[in-house]
Amino acid sequence: MSASPGGVLVTLDGPAGVGKTTTARLLREYLGRRGYPVHTTTQPSHGVLGKTARHHTDSYHGYALACLVAADRYHHLETDVRPHLEAGHIVVCDRYVASSYVLQRMDGVPLPFVEAINAAADRPDLAVILQAPPAVTAARVAARGAHNRFHTGECTSRQENDLYEDTATRLAAGGYPVLAVQTGDRSPTGVADYLTARIADLVEGHGPEVVTA
Numbered sequence: 001m002s003a004s005p006g007g008v009l010v011t012l013d014g015p016a017g018v019g020k021t022t023t024a025r026l027l028r029e030y031l032g033r034r035g036y037p038v039h040t041t042t043q044p045s046h047g048v049l050g051k052t053a054r055h056h057t058d059s060y061h062g063y064a065l066a067c068l069v070a071a072d073r074y075h076h077l078e079t080d081v082r083p084h085l086e087a088g089h090i091v092v093c094d095r096y097v098a099s100s101y102v103l104q105r106m107d108g109v110p111l112p113f114v115e116a117i118n119a120a121a122d123r124p125d126l127a128v129i130l131q132a133p134p135a136v137t138a139a140r141v142a143a144r145g146a147h148n149r150f151h152t153g154e155c156t157s158r159q160e161n162d163l164y165e166d167t168a169t170r171l172a173a174g175g176y177p178v179l180a181v182q183t184g185d186r187s188p189t190g191v192a193d194y195l196t197a198r199i200a201d202l203v204e205g206h207g208p209e210v211v212t213a
Ligand SMILES: Nc1ncnc2c1ncn2[C@@H]1O[C@H](COP(=O)(O)OP(=O)(O)O)[C@@H](O)[C@H]1O
Pocket: 014, 015, 016, 017, 018, 019, 020, 021, 022, 023, 140, 141, 144, 183, 184, 186, 187, 188, 189, 191
C-alpha cells in the first residue's frame, strides 16, 4: 500500500555514518523554512518496542530482533506516521524498511523472512538511500563513536554498503520510488539542499523522478 493521501512519506536509509540523522535534522529546518509542515521521526521509534530494539541489540539477535523491529514499525506507522500523513504533513523517517533488508541480513536472517514480515509496511512516497564509500562511513563512525554492535569497522561498512546497493535495486524493482544520493563528496547542507528541492517537487506534484542505485 502507498502512504496515505495528503502528506508525503520520505524515508532515509543507508549505512551507519552516511548522514541520515544529520540530513533529517536539516530537512526539517529547510522544508520548514519553505513553509511546509514537517514531522521528523525515527525507527526504531521512541515507544517501548522501539526503545527495546534500539538499546538492547546485544540481547536480541536474528529473528527475534527482526520481529521486534517489524512490530515497532507497524505500531509506529499506526500511532505516529499515518496520523501525521493524514494531517497533510511531510513525514521524514530516519531508517525504514531498507534498514531491515540490510541489518537483519547482516544478523543472519534470510531475506525472504525479512521481506515477508515487512510486506505490509506502507510504501514511502520517496525512499532515499544515502550512500558513501565504506572508508568514508567507517571514518565518520570512528570519529563519532559506535552506538551498537552493527557499527564496527570498515569491514562492516563495506558489507553494509554492498547490502544497501542490493536493497536499493530490489526495492526499486518492487515499485519503491528509490532515490540514491551520494554523501561522500557532498556537504551536509549540499545533501539537504538537493533533497529539499526533490521533496518540494514531490509535494507540488512534479515528482518523483526515480533514480536507482
Ligand atoms: N555529507 C556529510 N559530509 C561530511 N560529514 C558528514 C556528512 N553527513 C554527516 N556527516 C557527519 O558524519 C557523522 C555521522 O552522521 P550521522 O548523521 O550521525 O549519520 P547516521 O545517522 O547515518 O549514522 C556525524 O559526525 C556528521 O556530522
